[in-house]
Amino acid sequence: MNPTPSAIIDSRFSDPEAGPTPWPEAADALAHAELYWLTTVRPDGRPHVTPLIGVVSDGAMHFCTGLREQKARNLEKSSRVALTTGNNTWARGLDVVVEGTAVRVTDRGALQVLADAYEAKYGSAWHFDVGDDAFGTGEDAAAVFRVEPDKVLAFAKEPHAQTTYRFTDR
Numbered sequence: 001m002n003p004t005p006s007a008i009i010d011s012r013f014s015d016p017e018a019g020p021t022p023w024p025e026a027a028d029a030l031a032h033a034e035l036y037w038l039t040t041v042r043p044d045g046r047p048h049v050t051p052l053i054g055v056v057s058d059g060a061m062h063f064c065t066g067l068r069e070q071k072a073r074n075l076e077k078s079s080r081v082a083l084t085t086g087n088n089t090w091a092r093g094l095d096v097v098v099e100g101t102a103v104r105v106t107d108r109g110a111l112q113v114l115a116d117a118y119e120a121k122y123g124s125a126w127h128f129d130v131g132d133d134a135f136g137t138g139e140d141a142a143a144v145f146r147v148e149p150d151k152v153l154a155f156a157k158e159p160h161a162q163t164t165y166r167f168t169d170r
Contacts, residue, residue, distance in 0.1 A: 005152070005165040018161035021094065026154040026165065029094045031056040033085035034122075038063060040074035040081055040102075048074055053126065054083070055117040060149075061098055062105065062114055064128075064135055064142040072143055075102055083147055091157050100149040106133035114144055 009020040054063040086095025115128040128135035135142040152165040
């Protein structure tokens with residue numbers, strides 16, 4: 001992700017006294033969230049939404065999925081995704097939505113960096129061995145994806161404000 005995307009507040013959905021959420025706050029929310037919701041598109045056009053864990057590395061969101069899971073099959077047909085995190089409160093916190101393209105990570109060195117990031121964030125319960133182009137091998141292999149953002153939305157709640165971040169390099 002571009003470290004300093006342009007930020008525009010949408011006054012239609014924001015309190016009059018609100019300003020745009022600074023990018024470092026949105027990036028921090030993405031980096032420190034424990035759970036994310038990934039939306040992919042099924043071949044027939046229906047959405048598929050599922051919770052998962054993820055990590056930020058090299059300024060971008062990453063997630064993994066077993067090769068036989070629905071989201072992996074969806075990504076074979078369409079790489080467009082939305083990745084969401086936040087909380088379910090009305091008056092506090094920050095919700096963040098990343099809209100973009102999921103790009104498969106297959107480089108062994110990059111996979112090792114990501115495997116280490118998962119374990120550092122979530123503990124040894126989420127230890128991944130790195131295979132040739134995925135976490136693990138065989139039927140238990142998990143594909144790893146980097147989300148290349150087109151747009152990120154931040155929904156602040158103190159005061160309510162909707163900020164759109166645009167990435168000029170995409």
